[in-house]
Amino acid sequence: MTKHSNDLDTLFAALSDPTRRALLTRLARGPATLSELHSAHDMALPSLMAHVKKLETAGLISSQKQGRIRTCRLTPGAFTPVQSWLEEQHRLWTGRLDRFDAYVTQLAHPSQEHTDDARPKD
Amino acid sequence: MTKHSNDLDTLFAALSDPTRRALLTRLARGPATLSELHSAHDMALPSLMAHVKKLETAGLISSQKQGRIRTCRLTPGAFTPVQSWLEEQHRLWTGRLDRFDAYVTQLAHPSQEHTDDARPKD
Numbered sequence: 001m002t003k004h005s006n007d008l009d010t011l012f013a014a015l016s017d018p019t020r021r022a023l024l025t026r027l028a029r030g031p032a033t034l035s036e037l038h039s040a041h042d043m044a045l046p047s048l049m050a051h052v053k054k055l056e057t058a059g060l061i062s063s064q065k066q067g068r069i070r071t072c073r074l075t076p077g078a079f080t081p082v083q084s085w086l087e088e089q090h091r092l093w094t095g096r097l098d099r100f101d102a103y104v105t106q107l108a109h110p111s112q113e114h115t116d117d118a119r120p121k122d
Numbered sequence: 123m124t125k126h127s128n129d130l131d132t133l134f135a136a137l138s139d140p141t142r143r144a145l146l147t148r149l150a151r152g153p154a155t156l157s158e159l160h161s162a163h164d165m166a167l168p169s170l171m172a173h174v175k176k177l178e179t180a181g182l183i184s185s186q187k188q189g190r191i192r193t194c195r196l197t198p199g200a201f202t203p204v205q206s207w208l209e210e211q212h213r214l215w216t217g218r219l220d221r222f223d224a225y226v227t228q229l230a231h232p233s234q235e236h237t238d239d240a241r242p243k244d
Contacts, residue, residue, distance in 0.1 A: 012138035016131050021207070028214035074215065079208055085143070086201055086208070092150035093196065 014058035027074040136180035149196040156192040
């Protein structure tokens with residue numbers, strides 16, 4: 001498996017949990033300390049820290065400790081691989097629909113391609 | 123947890139596997155039979171079918187059986203909830219950077235706000 005695939009595995013898995021998505025949404029507004037994040041979630045601190053750790057491992061956030069305070073930040077461009085993958089699917093899907101349109105047009109106006117046919121003109 | 127959150131949980135979890143992403147990429151190009159999908163993947167048919175089932179449960183694809191042939195299709199708009207969630211994060215992040223820009227501008231030109239304040243109304 002390529003590194004890029006592994007990245008996407010980890011990224012999508014990190015995004016598959018509502019607490020982790022809520023943490024990301026909070027951090028998209030700006031940095032927050034671990035205790036600020038904890039106060040917004042009804043769960044034990046170790047559980048919250050496990051979610052934070054998963055987001056860090058996926059490269060979606062980073063954290064820094066100063067004294068006893070750990071501050072978390074969203075990683076700039078964190079969602080780029082996910083966004084790129086989605087755009088690729090969209091490009092393939094749109095390309096497919098364009099080919100389908102061309103096919104339907106060809107079915108509706110078959111004479112355009114075969115003007116040399118012996119078929120008598122109306 | 124809201125239905126929407128559950129949807130996102132299932133969608134992101136479905137996308138966290140390289141085989142399932144490869145199946146989606148194949149189906150973005152157009153429908154394919156189960157045996158066509160199987161021939162492109164070096165795994166036992168039951169394993170492949172389990173991946174197909176997960177994609178169906180997440181609403182990303184649908185499948186239809188005619189005789190002994192099952193054909194799979196990408197669901198139109200399948201990625202919309204994921205795309206919307208990403209756009210919301212981008213909007214929050216950009217809004218934050220805009221506020222940061224305004225703050226830095228204010229720091230650099232602190233007099234501007236006071237001038238505005240003191241300016242008599244038209």
